[in-house]
Amino acid sequence: MLNNSASKAPPVQKITVSADFAGQRLDNFLFNQLKGVPKSRIYRIIRKGEVRINQGRAKPDYKLNAGDLLRIPPIRQSSAKEPVMLSNKQAQLEKMLDTILFEDTGLLVINKPAGMAVHGGSGVSFGIIEAMRHLKGHKHSLELVHRLDRDTSGCLMIAKSRRVLKALHEQLQLRTVEKIYWALVEGHWQDHEVVSAPLSKSHLSSGERFVRVSEDGQPSITEFKVLQRFSETTLIEARPKTGRTHQIRVHAAFAGHPIVGDEKYGKRDFNQYMKQQGCKRLFLHAQGISFRLPGYPDLISVEAPLDAAWQASITGLTGG
16 A cells, blocks of 8 residues: 655644744745745745735735744645755765854854855855754754855854844944955055945846946945065955945955956956966955854954965965
8 A cells, every 4th residue: 555645745834933033034034944945936925825924915025023923835845955965965064064163052153165155056056054054953043144255265154043143133234243354466555545435236147246336336445454465466454344245356456456366356367377376266265253242241253264275375476
């Protein structure tokens, strides 16, 4: 006799929203609850009214309130893809544990490797957040506090609770989180410079994001300081005072010193030349981050060491 239990549709879910999720958008809440379900499918069930809040329809950007009664229709979640995918990369994933710089009950700070996306999608099978959920076992609680570009390395915060996520998002909005980046740029930068240039975000025909300096853009400020000069490049420190997409990369290029290895905003010929010198990555690293956590009286500061490839490339450069 065949067992048909595996083919049965999952039951309707009824969830009472807790205070931890108050203020979160409905779509983001469902992305976390329905792991493995395509986002297009989630938006479709919202649009069709299959998702109900307090027995009524709701839009994707609805902000949840504590006590809201949420009805989620039967929907199958992909349970096979993640374990299979992760098993093939288990050795690589285990190394991710070595990137942890700071951890407590509410937060992880890791030293994100260059070349690894922060989350899966757009042709990427998995990213940092999926890897850490798998390794740490917090499949429904680990959330990115902020993002780094795929080719940028360094400090990345991952919240382990909604309370910490909300607290750090508030600090980011108030600009009280201090971020320090290191970058290797083309040419000889001045000793100290503040670049204040508004930035406007658009999309190329391919759908890729592109940011440019524009009078009608959002106010954007970055402080730059020289750390070390080489014959054809400069190692600089960058402190963004605003948090715009690609801000440091665009401001560096705007100042006439694009970041080495930046294929979007840099110079192709110079990047090719630097590859021949052994510099084969985007030389942008989130070196340090400072923030406050609930329950901690003092400011917390975390620093991320440079990876071996970066250090080897710098060692090979001649002095300026």
